[in-house]
Amino acid sequence: MPDLPLILVTNDDGFHAPGIVALTKVARTFGRVIKIAPDKPQSGMGHAITINSTLRIQTMEKGDDYEAYQCTGTPVDCVKIALDVILDRKPDLIISGINHGSNASINVIYSGTMSAALEGYIEGIPSIGFSLLDHAHEADFDAASDYAKTVIELALRSKTKNFCLNVNVPKLDLDLIKGMKVCRQAKAKWQEEFDQRQDPSGQDYYWLTGHFMPFDDHEEDTDLWALQNGFVSIVPVNYDLTNYADLKEIESWIN
Numbered sequence: 001m002p003d004l005p006l007i008l009v010t011n012d013d014g015f016h017a018p019g020i021v022a023l024t025k026v027a028r029t030f031g032r033v034i035k036i037a038p039d040k041p042q043s044g045m046g047h048a049i050t051i052n053s054t055l056r057i058q059t060m061e062k063g064d065d066y067e068a069y070q071c072t073g074t075p076v077d078c079v080k081i082a083l084d085v086i087l088d089r090k091p092d093l094i095i096s097g098i099n100h101g102s103n104a105s106i107n108v109i110y111s112g113t114m115s116a117a118l119e120g121y122i123e124g125i126p127s128i129g130f131s132l133l134d135h136a137h138e139a140d141f142d143a144a145s146d147y148a149k150t151v152i153e154l155a156l157r158s159k160t161k162n163f164c165l166n167v168n169v170p171k172l173d174l175d176l177i178k179g180m181k182v183c184r185q186a187k188a189k190w191q192e193e194f195d196q197r198q199d200p201s202g203q204d205y206y207w208l209t210g211h212f213m214p215f216d217d218h219e220e221d222t223d224l225w226a227l228q229n230g231f232v233s234i235v236p237v238n239y240d241l242t243n244y245a246d247l248k249e250i251e252s253w254i255n
Contacts, residue, residue: 004031004065005092005156008082008120012042012075012099012112015060015068019098022141023130026149027095028066030156034087035068036078043101045112047119048074055081075116083123093155094120097130098144100137104168104223104233105186105214114166118239121164126155128164133227134171143174147232150180166235170227181231186222188214 007027011020015037027033039058050073061068069086071078079094099113108114113129120127128151132144147169155165166185170177192210199205217224223233 006032006034006087006089007152008079008087008091008094008125009033009035009037010075010078010082010094010096010116011037012045012096012116014038014041015070017041017100018137018139019100019130019132019141019144022145023095023098023148024068026145026152029149030152031092032065033067034082034091035066036071036082036086037069038075038078039070039072042074042112044110045074045076045115046110047076047115048112049080050074050077057081057085075112076119079116079119079123090123091120091125093152094125094127095130095148095152096128097132098141098148098169099129099131100139101131101135102133102168102227103129103131103166104133104227104235105188105217106190108166108185108235108237114237117164117166118237121162121237122239124162126158126160126163128152128155129166131166131168132171133168139171140173143172143177144169146174147177147180151234164237164239166223166233166237168223168227168233170230170232172230176230177232178230179232180234181226182234182236183221183223183226185235185237186214186219186224187216188212188224 058070096116103111117127117129194206226233
């Protein structure tokens with residue numbers, strides 16, 4: 001009888017977040033699961049790693065087919081320390097999430113959820129980040145869990161040796177979602193604003209606010225269009241940030 005798949009589960013919302021609880025439940029239907037997640041929320045951490053302080057791991061549960069750990073570090077720290085310290089072999093799949101809130105479009109750059117998945121991809125491990133377009137702690141993860149199960153099953157059956165997928169699920173009931181759409185990352189930016197306030201001692205401090213500005217969400221091949229029109233968006237992503245379209249132009253500056 002072949003060995004069951006080994007799946008590493010992580011997130012950026014913290015060990016006890018409802019999203020990772022839902023994703024872990026799905027993962028356990030496929031095989032042996034190792035869960036490791038930050039001991040506190042780490043949203044917006046991107047690909048940050050801990051280099052100036054110690055990392056600690058707390059064992060939360062340990063059995064034959066399921067282990068769970070809390071880590072004091074970032075989402076990427078969780079993946080790194082799992083691969084180097086906890087796991088007895090390379091996992092068959094790394095899944096991150098289910099994030100509370102969108103990681104579509106430019107959000108992928110800032111996302112701890114997606115950076116954890118990208119770290120797996122860097123290590124040559126198929127990896128998927130899942131997000132639900134609902135920031136609420138009490139969000140309903142039923143539809144997101146259903147699509148996560150479908151995507152995980154497809155990923156485990158895939159003959160592609162390495163990939164990283166950014167999967168976003170609209171805030172809709174399962175019967176209202178139209179299906180899945182493989183698409184590109186939409187172009188957008190955050191228009192930041194800093195709200196200046198004063199603490200009780202009269203010292204200024206700043207609170208980051210702002211709004212999301214999409215540029216091509218009307219184009220049907222983008223993740224934002226897919227989500228706005230009731231589809232689950234799937235974007236294959238890469239850590240190679242080279243702008244190949246500009247290579248020859250920049251070369252012409254110096255040649």
